Amino acid sequence: MPDPQPTNWAAGRYEAVAEQIAVIAREVVTAADRLQPLRGTALVDLACGTGSAALAAADTGARVTGVDLTAELIAIAKTRPGADTVQWVVADAAHTGLPTSGFDTVVSNMGIIFVEPTSLIAEVVRLLAPGGLFAFSTWVRDEAGSPFFTPIVETLGRPPASAYSPDQWGDREIVQSRLAAQFDQVHIETDSHTWRFDSVESAVRFIADESPMHVDLLSRLDETTRARLLDAFTAALRAQADGEGRVAFGAPYAVVSARRKA
Secondary structure, eight states: OOOOOOOOTTSSOHHHHHHHHHHHHHHHHHHHHHHSOOTTSEEEEETOTTOHHHHHHHHTTOEEEEEESOHHHHHHHTTSTTGGGEEEEEOBTTBOOOOTTOEEEEEEESOGGGSOHHHHHHHHHHHEEEEEEEEEEEEOOOTTOOTTTHHHHHHHOOOOOOSOOGGGGGOHHHHHHHHTTTEEEEEEEEEEEEEEESSHHHHHHIIIIIOHHHHHHHHTSOHHHHHHHHHHHHHHHHTTBOTTSOEEEEEEEEEEEEEEOO
């Protein structure tokens, strides 16, 4: 398996991923709004991608800033309806350069989970005013396996152990330990997201041409290994198809909310 390295989020078409998970972005914003009404407050969406959570927050009447390290994704976000109500910033989610205690709420939809957690939490604490809210979504490890990821392990082997991984944020004990020093009122709500595709072929195209993490990984393989991995994805997705060839499968996730200690 190739050496682990940061994903090129400009690879493929992240907007295709964002469209699939936009419903979760709205859940994150709703969770924050339920705890503390967002209208008129300052909110920042970290690792915002193409801006689904930022735009959902703007719809509540919040004053929104969207931050992402990938300029290409910010450029797409700026073209979306309502984008002129959001301030868009190209910056690292762990080193934004935004004002200290400048925000009442920090949100993220499947974004901050890819950022080194110690520096990320330090930046969230710095950005939030005392008593401010932190709400985000995270994938939860699926012990049954996923057609998006199991074929990678089966074809390339398990990646080397690393200090952190995105799905660690889906572990309740890890979340509690990471947030305990600076946050209280930690709430974790779990659910399952259904990925849907019209056919096995469209699902494979999503992996090969659109999903940045898959496109990036495939680009680093030799042709023979790339073909083997795509065959493995095809077989895994075919197993999820119904009698009419449509593909649907669940992916567990969590929405986490917490309040910064005063």
